[in-house]
Structures are given as structure tokens and as C-alpha cells.
Amino acid sequence: MPILQNISILYTCRDEGGQPDIHPIENAAIAWVDDKIEWVGKKSELPEKYQSAETFDAGGKIVIPGLVDCHTHLCFGGWRADEFEMRIQGRSYLEIAKAGGGILSTVKATRKASEDELFEKAAGLLDEIHRQGVTAIECKSGYGLSLDDELKQLRVYRRLKKESPVHIATTFLGAHTFPPEYKENRQGYIDLIINEMIPAVAEENLAEFCDIFVEESAFTIDEARTIFEAGKKHGLTPKLHADQLSSGGGAELAAEVGAVSADHLEQISDEGIRQMSEKGVIGVTLPLASLYTQQPYLNCRKLVNGGVEVAVATDFNPGSAPTFDLSLAMMLTCNHGRLTPAEVLKGATIYAAKAINRDKTLGSIVPGKSADFLIIDAENVNEWLYHYRGSRMTFGFLKGKRFN
Known part of the structure; x- marks a missing residue:
């Protein structure tokens, strides 16, 4: 005692x-x-x-x-340091992707890596994150984009749960982007997610949440709605990457499908704020992504004034946010998100716990x-x-x- x-x-x-x-x-x-x-x-x-x-x-x-980091992509193969220089030199996301970079570069490296290799890397990263004061973390798949490789990532998280003291929440993000083999067959990949991936994830109890990157360059509102319906039938709670690059109705979809959170939201509409507030959807700001991609930051003040509870997370990933410094994300949310330190602390604790359905036990x-x-x-x-x-x-x- x-x-x-x-x-x-x-x-x-x-x-x-x-x-x-x-x-x-x-x-x-x-x-x-x-x-x-x-x-x-x-x-x-x-x-x-x-x-x-x-x-x-x-x-x-x-x-x-x-601290609770409620949005990370912890398990991945390789890194993408070359893109950092390209972005500084003014190369666009599309140009970087055409040069072999972007999400699909990480997909290639993740597919190539074994489960043991991915586990060793993720475990080392998690240990560093924990030493910075993070005691709970959300971890996504999304760099496999095939049945076997998505399951491989999620099994890494299952092993981490057994071996690390950190509280871990796991998210299936098979709908991150379209893999190269389905470039000309969008519906074929959506069918794979719905008919094979989601049932397999549920059967092994590998994830609690189903996340989707809803954006012009990724999945449409209608495609996401269909995937979420399938996920909910298998007990997966919706989450969204929403309104990051364009105001495409992602926040409104989050409210419609009963998502626990909508993340990014840099281009959220006033109607999206209203609907998220009405349905109690947590808004998650990811300022490190704005820092690295040199894109506008989310005006968190607008969300808070509109009645949306705002959580703060890192979006740690090898491309657009290659740092796991949650304290830095908190400071940036003060300076660019226009929240006070007290508001940011609440966003990195109890509200972040709410964004992963852990507020009854954590935060x-x-x-x-x-x-x-x-x-x-x-x-x-x-x-x-x-x-x-x-x-x-x-x-x-x-x-x-x-x-x-």
C-alpha cells in the first residue's frame, strides 16, 4: 500500500x-x-x-x-528519411509517391520484414516511448494491405501486449490506401477487406477498432461507410483519418457511424464540428504531421468552442510524423492549435483515453x-x-x- x-x-x-x-x-x-x-x-x-x-x-x-498516445502507426518496416529531404526541397506528395516513396514504400518494406523483425523493432520503439512518460498507446496496422501482412502487424501488437507493461489498444487500418496489385480494381480490394480481412481479424481478436483513411486520394465516404458496416458486424468500433487534406465530409461520417474518434481534421467543416459535438465524437489533433508535412495546423480552439472534446496524439509513423515525442505534440497544440496548457494536458490524458475507449480505467x-x-x-x-x-x-x- x-x-x-x-x-x-x-x-x-x-x-x-x-x-x-x-x-x-x-x-x-x-x-x-x-x-x-x-x-x-x-x-x-x-x-x-x-x-x-x-x-x-x-x-x-x-x-x-x-500520458496516452491515442494515434500511432507503431509497427512498420524500414524508414523514409530520403522523403524528409525531398519535402524540404519542395517535392509534392504525388512527386514523392511517383519516385517510389509514400505509404506504398513502407508497405513494401513491411511486407518484406518477418513478424519477428517487426516485433523487435516495434518493441524497441515502444520502450523508448514509454520512457518519455507514455503509459497507454493505440497502435494501427495499415502497412501490410494484404490479408497475411495485415495480420502479421496485428500479431506483433498482440505479442507486445503480453511482453510490455504499457496499456495497448489495437486498430485495424487495412483501408489505409489501395495496394499496387489493386490499383485498377478498387472494388476488389474493398471486397478483400470486407470478406477476408475483417473476419480474420475478428476471429483472432486482433483489434478493437476499424480505422479508414477517408480522403480524395484514399477511400471515399461511400466506400468507408460500407467497410465500417462490415467492421461493426464483427465488433470493431469505427475510427477515421478524416478531413486532413480536404473537407470531404469525414467528420460528418464519423458522427453518422458512431465513431469513437475522428483524427487529423485540419480541414473540418462547421457542420462536421456540429455533428461531432452532437454525437460525442472525440476530435484528435496530430500536429506533428502538420510540422513534418508543412501543412496547416488544426485550429483546435474552433472545435473546443463548438463543443468537441479534443485529444492530442503523435501520429507516429515513418513518413509524415517520424517522431513519437508526445510532449512536443502537446507544445505545438498550444502554439498552433490555440489551446492552453491545461486544455492540452486534458487532451493527452482523459480525452485521449476516451478516444480509445479506456476512460473508465485510464487517463x-x-x-x-x-x-x-x-x-x-x-x-x-x-x-x-x-x-x-x-x-x-x-x-x-x-x-x-x-x-x-
């Missing part, structure tokens, strides 16, 4: 209230049993039964919930939830994100166990 004390400010980040409400407690303490939080409050109010418990000292620093420091929290070397949340120096985590706890 350990306790953490000498906390200057504890940001509990409960779900109550709006985006800026992170429910701070000064001079706080936390008590937990095994992997669950049992008591939270002011140190002066700590119940007698905890007085002789094992004690950890926060050193007068702030404490926040473990805030309250009794009954997983004992996941970080000690941050900062005066307060404003100073933390203002003076950006990476995660600034001194140490943390995941499922009640300390890590550095």
Missing part, C-alpha cells in the same frame, strides 16, 4: 467539466494498492491507515496522469483507475509546456510500479 507525497500540484484530469478543467490539488498525495489507485487528496487529509505505508517522494514537483488520477502517473520537473503545467525540454519526467508509475 505505497503512497506518493510531497507533490506541489497534482493534476487529476478528471472527466468532469470542460477542456480546461484539470482539477488540481495542491500539496497532494496518492495511495495505491497493487495496480489500482485507492486514495487521492491533500497530504494533510491522508487517512491514518496510510501513515505507515511505503513512501515515494515527488520532490515538490508536479504530478500528472500517465486520470482517481480511485479505482490504473496507478499510472508521472512526476514532472516543472512549477506548473504552464511552465512545463512553455519551457519545452522534452517530457521532463523525473520518474513515473505504471500499474503501480516505478519506472524511469
Whole structure:
């Protein structure tokens, strides 16, 4: 029954209230049993039964919930550093794709890699991510684009769940783009997703969510709707890559199909904001993708003012967001997304947990939830994100166990 004390400010980040409400407690303490939080409050109010418990000292620093990265593409073959230079030189996405780059470049490398090779790489990346303070993560497939290779990616995540302490949510993204062998047969690939991929994913219980890249260059609204219907029949909850490059009605589709989240949204319409708010769809901002692709950032303020809860994630992938620094994504959401540090912290904790249907067990420091929290070397949340120096985590706890 350990306790953490000498906390200057504890940001509990409960779900109550709006985006800026992170429910701070000064001079706080936390008590937990095994992997669950049992008591939270002011140190002066700590119940007698905890007085002789094992004690950890926060050193007068702030404490926040473990960070939740609710949108990543963790498992992939190869890298695409050459595209970084090409993009800086002004080459367009289409030009890069014609030169052999883009998503299909990663598809080729992922297909070539064995499951063991992909697992070793993903496990190493996940360990680095965890050391930055991420205690829960969402991981997508989408670089296989064939039955065997999509299952290969998802099986990597299943192995990670067994071997890593990090909470992992898994998403099937077979509808990422069209593979080269189906370039002239869109319906053939959609049939493969619906009739073979989704049933196989469900049979092995390899994913909770079905994601689709809805965009002019990828899948249409009608195609996505059909795939989502098939996914829901097999118990997969919808998620969307929506309105990233054009305002194509992705946000509205997210509301229509009951998606848990719609991600990107840089070109979201006012009607899309209204419908997402009405249906309670979480909006996920991915500012690292805007940073690397030199595209406009999502105006998160517009979503929050419209009643949409906004989560913050990295979109970590080898092409458009090749960094997993969630703290950097949080700082960019302040500077370019126009959210305050408090609003961003809520977006990377409880709202991110909601975006992966984990808000009942993760994302805030309250009794009954997983004992996941970080000690941050900062005066307060404003100073933390203002003076950006990476995660600034001194140490943390995941499922009640300390890590550095």
C-alpha cells in the first residue's frame, strides 16, 4: 500500500467539466494498492491507515496522469528519411509517391520484414516511448494491405501486449490506401477487406477498432461507410483519418457511424464540428504531421468552442510524423492549435483515453483507475509546456510500479 507525497500540484484530469478543467490539488498525495489507485487528496487529509505505508517522494514537483498516445502507426518496416529531404526541397506528395516513396514504400518494406523483425523493432520503439512518460498507446496496422501482412502487424501488437507493461489498444487500418496489385480494381480490394480481412481479424481478436483513411486520394465516404458496416458486424468500433487534406465530409461520417474518434481534421467543416459535438465524437489533433508535412495546423480552439472534446496524439509513423515525442505534440497544440496548457494536458490524458475507449480505467488520477502517473520537473503545467525540454519526467508509475 505505497503512497506518493510531497507533490506541489497534482493534476487529476478528471472527466468532469470542460477542456480546461484539470482539477488540481495542491500539496497532494496518492495511495495505491497493487495496480489500482485507492486514495487521492491533500497530504494533510491522508487517512491514518496510510501513515505507515511505503513512501515515494515527488520532490515538490508536479504530478500528472500517465500520458496516452491515442494515434500511432507503431509497427512498420524500414524508414523514409530520403522523403524528409525531398519535402524540404519542395517535392509534392504525388512527386514523392511517383519516385517510389509514400505509404506504398513502407508497405513494401513491411511486407518484406518477418513478424519477428517487426516485433523487435516495434518493441524497441515502444520502450523508448514509454520512457518519455507514455503509459497507454493505440497502435494501427495499415502497412501490410494484404490479408497475411495485415495480420502479421496485428500479431506483433498482440505479442507486445503480453511482453510490455504499457496499456495497448489495437486498430485495424487495412483501408489505409489501395495496394499496387489493386490499383485498377478498387472494388476488389474493398471486397478483400470486407470478406477476408475483417473476419480474420475478428476471429483472432486482433483489434478493437476499424480505422479508414477517408480522403480524395484514399477511400471515399461511400466506400468507408460500407467497410465500417462490415467492421461493426464483427465488433470493431469505427475510427477515421478524416478531413486532413480536404473537407470531404469525414467528420460528418464519423458522427453518422458512431465513431469513437475522428483524427487529423485540419480541414473540418462547421457542420462536421456540429455533428461531432452532437454525437460525442472525440476530435484528435496530430500536429506533428502538420510540422513534418508543412501543412496547416488544426485550429483546435474552433472545435473546443463548438463543443468537441479534443485529444492530442503523435501520429507516429515513418513518413509524415517520424517522431513519437508526445510532449512536443502537446507544445505545438498550444502554439498552433490555440489551446492552453491545461486544455492540452486534458487532451493527452482523459480525452485521449476516451478516444480509445479506456476512460473508465485510464487517463486520470482517481480511485479505482490504473496507478499510472508521472512526476514532472516543472512549477506548473504552464511552465512545463512553455519551457519545452522534452517530457521532463523525473520518474513515473505504471500499474503501480516505478519506472524511469
